[in-house]
Structure formats: C-alpha cells, structure tokens
Amino acid sequence: MSKKQTLVVIGNGMVGHNFLENLVASDIRDNYDIVTFCEEERPAYDRVHLTEFFSGKTAEDLSMVSDGFFDANNIKIHIGDKAVSIDKANKFVTSAKGVAISYDKLILATGSYAFVPPIQGHDRENCFVYRTIEDLEALTEAAKAAKVGAVVGGGLLGLEAAKALKDLNLKTNVVQFSSRLMSAQLDTGGADMLAAKIEALDISVLPSKNTRKIVDGTECKHKMEFADGTSLETDIVLYSAGIRPRDEIARISGIEVGTRGGIVINDQCKTSDPDIYAIGECAVWNEETFGLVAPGYNMGRVVVADLQGQEAQFAGADMSTKLKLNGVDVASIGDAHGNADGSLIYTYQNGADEIYKSLVVSADKKKLLGAVLVGDASGYGALSQYYLNAIDLPEHPDSLIIPSRSDESVGLGPDALPDSAQICSCFDVTKGQICSAVENGCHTMPALKDETKAATGCGGCTALLKSVLDCELEKSGFEVNTDICEHFAYTRQDLYNLMMVNEIKSFNDFLKQHGQGVGCEVCRQAIGSILASYWNEYVLSDQQMSVQDTNDTFLANMQKDGTYSVVPRMTGGEVTPEGLIAIGQIAKKYNLYTKVTGGQRVDLFGARLDQLPPIWKELIDAGFESGHAYGKSLRTVKSCVGSTWCRFGVDDSVGLAVALENRYKGLRAPHKIKFAVSGCTRECAEAQGKDIGIIATEGGWNLYVCGNGGMKPRHADLFATDLDKETLIKYIDRVLAFYVRTADRLQRTSVWMENMEGGLDYLKSVVIDDKLDICADLETHMQNVVDTYQCEWKTTIEDEDKLKRFRHFVNSDETDENILFVEERGQIRPANEDERELALAEEV
C-alpha cells in the first residue's frame, strides 16, 4: 500500500519543469506521486531562446526535457490538457478534459500570457502574439505572403520579435507607446543610443505612438491609426506589449490574487492556501511580479526546500539583464533611472563608437544603485557585483565607465568579491561554490561548468567565471602559464601571428628570433603544424623534417609495436571495385591486417618502416593518394548515398562530400578535422557529431560546426541554413582558417568553440558579418592551401634521398627482427608479451 502523497504541478513551462527537475533530484523524491498538467501540445521548451526558431532551431532543439524524463522519474504528465479548477476544500484539481486528481500538495506554475491592448481591430487576421512555438509557426506562415510587419511594444521581447520579423524578410517597424525603447530598463540616453543602433539595422522605431484602431489598409492588409493623427500600413501586427500573470485558475478557485493580478505568495512561495504554492511569472510577491526565468527557478528551489522541511525564503530578485539584441549589447542593472533620493548619475557617451554607459550611485558615492550599458556591455560582470554585494565603489566611480587609456586596470578583481557573491544567476552559483570546485580539481572552464553548472544558462557570466578561475588557480600556486613550453614564451596563437607578421618559414628561424634552447617535442610539433597550415610546404622538406611528429615524419601511423598503419584516401567513402581489389592485393602481398575505419575507408596495419615506400608505390600506381590519417589535418568527409540512390535523399551528399574532401585534403590544423555530409534530415552520415557537418534541405545546405564524437561528444551548432554551395564553401573556408589561426595546440574545434568568448554568436559575427574585417584574408589563406596541395607520398617516393629515411638501419639493410605477429580471426596482430617470450624461448 502506498503511503505516498500526491503532488500536482499545474504548468509544464520552463519554471514548472525546472521545479520537477529539482524535486526529483532531492531526497524527498520518493515521498510523492507526481502529476503535471501541460496545456500546450509539447512539454517544456526554452521560451527565452524562442527567436532561434527562426534561425533554424527546431522544436526539439528548444526542448528542455531530456529523453524519457517523465517515464524515468515516474511522473504522470497530461499533455494538451489544461487544469481549470481547484477544489480547495476537497483538495482536487479538475482539467478541461475532465481529469480529476486529488492532491496533497499543489504547485501553480501557470506562467503568463502576452498582453494584447484592447484597441479596435486588435483581433483582425494576421495579428499575433509572440509566446509559443505555435505562435511562431502561424507567424511564419503569414509572413510568406507579407511585405511589412509591425511590432507593438519596444521592450525586450518587442525588440526580439522585431528581429524575428526582420529574419522573415519583412520591412520591420517597432511601434511603441512610451517615448523610449526598453523603458523599464534603460534611461533616456541609453534608449536613444539603442534606437539609433536599431534603426541602423533597417528597423524603423516609432516612439510615442498610441494605437487607436486597426482598419483595412490600402497598400497593405492593415492600417494602424495613431492618436497623433499619423498612421502605418502593415501586413502583420505582432503584439509584444508586456505579459500578464495567468491567475484565472486561482481567481475562480478562491485563492488570493494581487490588485494588479498575479497569485499572491509569501516568502515560502505559499499562496493563501497553505498546501498550494505558486512559482514563476504567475506569482506576485511583495506586489512585484518577475518576468525572468531566474527568479522563477529560485522560487522553485524555495518550494523544494520548504517541502523538505528546511528553512528557505524567496527574497525578491535582481532584475538586472544583459543581452544581445540584433547584435547590439545591452545591459541594465538595478535602478537605472536614478529614482532614489539624492542619487547621483555619471554618464559616458561615445557617438563615434556608438557606446553609452551610465551609473547611478548613492549620495555619498559609496554604493552602486544602477547602471545602463549600450553598445559595450563588457563591464556588466564587475558592475553587477558592485551592485549585488554592495561593495564600496572606487574613489572616482566614473573610472568604471570611462575607457581606460592606460594600462592601469580599474575593473573589480574577483578577489574583492565575498564568497557569497552570486556569479551565475541562472543556476544560483556563488563564488564560494566555484572556489571549492576549483580546489577539488576543476582547473579548466569546461570542467568547472560541468561541475557547477555556472555559465551554462544564458552564458552572461562566462568572462567573470573565467577570471574567478584564473584568480583561484594563481592563488593556489598554479601558475596560469599559457606559454607553449620552456622554449617559447608564447601561446600558439601568438606564434601564429609572429609567423604571419614576420613571414617566418622554418622552425630554426622561429627559434633564432623568438625562442631559446633547441626546442622539444611540444614546440617542434606545434610550430611544424603552424608552418604547414599556413605555407603548406612539403612536410618532409629539409627545413620542415625535424619538426614533424613521428607519424608525419614517416607519413604513417605508428602503432604500439612500432609498425605502421597505412590509409589511402577514399574521398566521400567512395571506392571502385578495382580500387578495392588493388587494396586487397597489396594487403595480401605485404601481409597487412585490414580494417574498415569509422571514416569510411580502409586501414592497413602491420607495415614495417622499410615497407612503407613499396606499399605506397603500389597504392599510387593503383590510383590512390595519401589519406593524411597520420596528420593533424583533414581526415575524411563521411557521407550517406544521398539523392543519387536513396529514396529519401534531398540532395547529392556524396558529390558534395567528394568535392569538399578534395578541397580541404592536406590542410594541417591544430588537431584532426572530420566532416560529414547527409543528404537529408535523417542524418545517416551523423554530420552533427563532426567538426564540420552539412545536411541537405529543400532550400540548400545547412551548415553545422564544432561537433565532436570521441572522448567528449558535442552536438554541433547550427551555423547557417539553406546555403548555396558557393556560400557554404566560403563559410567553411573562413571557419577553418579562423580555427587554424586561433586555436590552441591539439585543441579540437569543439573545445575551441567552448572556450571562445562570445561562443557561436561571436564566430558567426566573424565569419558571416566579417566583424574583424579578415574574411578576405581567411579566404586567401585557404585558397593558397588548396592551390598548393600535393600528395606527400607521391612526392616522397619520387625522391631517392627522402626514401633513405625509411630504412630501419642507417648502416645495414636488415630489418627490425623484434617485430612479431601472431594470427587471430584469419589476420595478423602484434604478439603480446607472453607470446613474445614464448617465441624467444623457442628460438633458443
């Protein structure tokens, strides 16, 4: 017999779901049978990033529910069913579909709805709100036949929505009631600067417009008539005029609601009924509602603690925000308007660079009360710490917003923060928690993020997290040394820049000009790779030979027994029967172990050093060329058969894979690079687990970047959609050249991306928007590599001098007699130690 109580959660949005996750992770999980209602047809998804639906993210991508979550945690979810009433006296909930469930504890997480101003004609056709995936789907459909769009509301969401309209190729207008954009968060100066920047993106901003009615238009579907006598013609109207708490279930069930709406809660997030809690945007605490997810998550944590019998209270929330709107950095902290008595305001305005910053400080200039940053939000981390932790300001507070023209740093060192300082507001991670994670061995950003979850939500605290990490490492005696080795006091990227600026072409010149000693395996290999990736000279030329790692030196992969494996290139995984027969014959002749690799080609193992040239002579005669399996370089471009054969194929994935492999073959990089091309969204080539992945769509090619299988799998990021082949290649050229130039040694693209400040958005701004003005240079770089390609094995077997290197002994034609194979499953394998001893004993 179950003694369990029943806990019901109404609403499976971001906050409701986060609550469930916290609940099932807690020790009271087994005390409850858990039931949840979800009015929408799909469970929780990431509404904060809803706009990314337009840049190609699917509903699945936005989902916040891990596979099998509800089943695995034994949670009963009623999808597409709305809870409509609560019987407090008898403690049960009734749904629209007639389900009635008794509860012991009830959590209301009903969220909010988009407010639609009650203007005449507000419900005409093609008038939308911006709240759910269904809203976005309807909007997308309507946009196909539209030219002009208008967003009503110039707040945060309104500007997001404007970007969505712009992405749908509509001439976009932002119509706002107030005189300035983001009036809740920004002061006049900041709003003006933001408006200028938004206008520069070809989005019209119409301030102080009070829409009276919407009627038939002449040019467009609608005409919006404003109180000042002006009007605007538009095909689509998108309301984003704020949100209102969804409190109707509380109202009809006799639960107290606030004077301006919202379900009233106390510090424990309890409503007027002690067994009913409310969390998130539906709740009102201290006459305040919270339209961000972080406070909602926080309320959920308070409820879990309360259920556990622990003392916890919700104490309000910091509504500071930092975001990128259409590529414009905007941040607001605390009281941006200077409402407090006697507060003082500092302003910095830079018209040339379109930067605006203001500070609101207390009358004694000791404490920060608020701040606005537009165009450059880099100071957000430090400023919000001053604000949240009431840290004393420096003597001249304006030094925090005036650009530093000297080397003197005025930022707030992480050392100045108390342990209680909240670094990550999304997951409520304090500096103290981060410090103890560092102490326990998390010495890299990825490890720290994994352990603490910090910087894995909005990512706004990434830079601050990094500075706390560096500071802690330094304090505990770890030298934060980015030198690649004792011979060069530079990072790989420094060396790359030095090479380009000084046109250095050899390791010895590098050593002479910038290094000391004679080098080591680290700097030799790194510089060998740098030189090869830029100048693309023959890797075994006299001046490059000594810096190649073993595999590159002998153009083959050394295996554990000192023999090598040989991999001929099969572009796109294509091979003719004649080619296969030739490989089979060669493998047979030299008694090589043969295995098909994950990269859709054949690997031949067990070749002695001295056998490599004759094997390659035969492979080249049969039409093969080097597969570069030995290099930190492009390996393979995997593909499915695509539209040529497949019933479902949308485009010719093999053809593209072959073209791409031929283009980038031989490209040396900080680490190996793998591509894949899938001919349709079934994704048989597994492109989303590759450094560069491409998937055919009806509209062209979707490009994914920085994925990885292997040790730490990473799902690739969708970089651009529906590209034609020319643009696709242009973007890949740029991404790869930028990776080659800026990554650390032996850093895969996935880790490169994880460590990149600004992440995917930054990479897009460099590659697509040419923010650094280097795209032409990157393309030239890549074209040069393409134009100077050579099959290294072909060059090598034609050079008698180079072939001398492949003798096992410099003074004898004998071969290494210590290599010993045994047979297994019809092929050779290296003998293990016991077998080796046995063989030696027999010889004696």
Added chain:
Amino acid sequence: MSNWIDICAVTDLQADSGVCALVEGKQIAIFYFAKDNAVYAIDNYDPFGKVHVLSRGLIGDIKGEPMVSSPLYKQHFSLKTGQCFDDESVKNTVYAIRIENKRVEISLEG
C-alpha cells in the same frame, strides 16, 4: 682505449633528428644536433613501449639538457645520461659517440 666502430658518414644523419644503427647486434639510436654539430647515442629500445623506436622520436632539450621524447608515449630521456625525466626509476643505456673525419663512430665500451 675505447674501441671505436665506424657507423656511417655525417651526411647520412638527419639534421635535428634521429636514425637507427645496428652495432654488433644492438639497435642504437643516433641523434644529430646540427647547430652544435653534436651527436648522441642511446639504446633504441623504449622501456615503456617495449619496442625499438626511440630513433623516431622528436629531440630537443629540457633546461639545456639534450633529450629525446619517445614517439609512443612521449616520455623524455636524457641523451647525456639515459635518465628518464618522467620516471626516476628508469634509465636507458647511452653510448660514447663521436665524429671523426666526417665519419660517425660509436664505442660500446663503458
């Protein structure tokens, strides 16, 4: 007096890299530091990988001491003493080696 054995010409060596010689049945790795015109000889056997491959490792120095790094698992061995830098208990055998009249000579005697 040491008994010097002729191995090869200096021009048979690879600048800033290694080759392997067969000397009285022993595999010996020979490294040539071109700038200093210096040569070093160490047993070609890698005590960690248990195979004969050291001649194919990258060379350099650790705080000024010439070394070779194993091509298999990257342990470093001093070319002056054979001492492994990464594991105190492991020491490889080094041999006397010299350049005489543009020829490379090795002595197997201590």
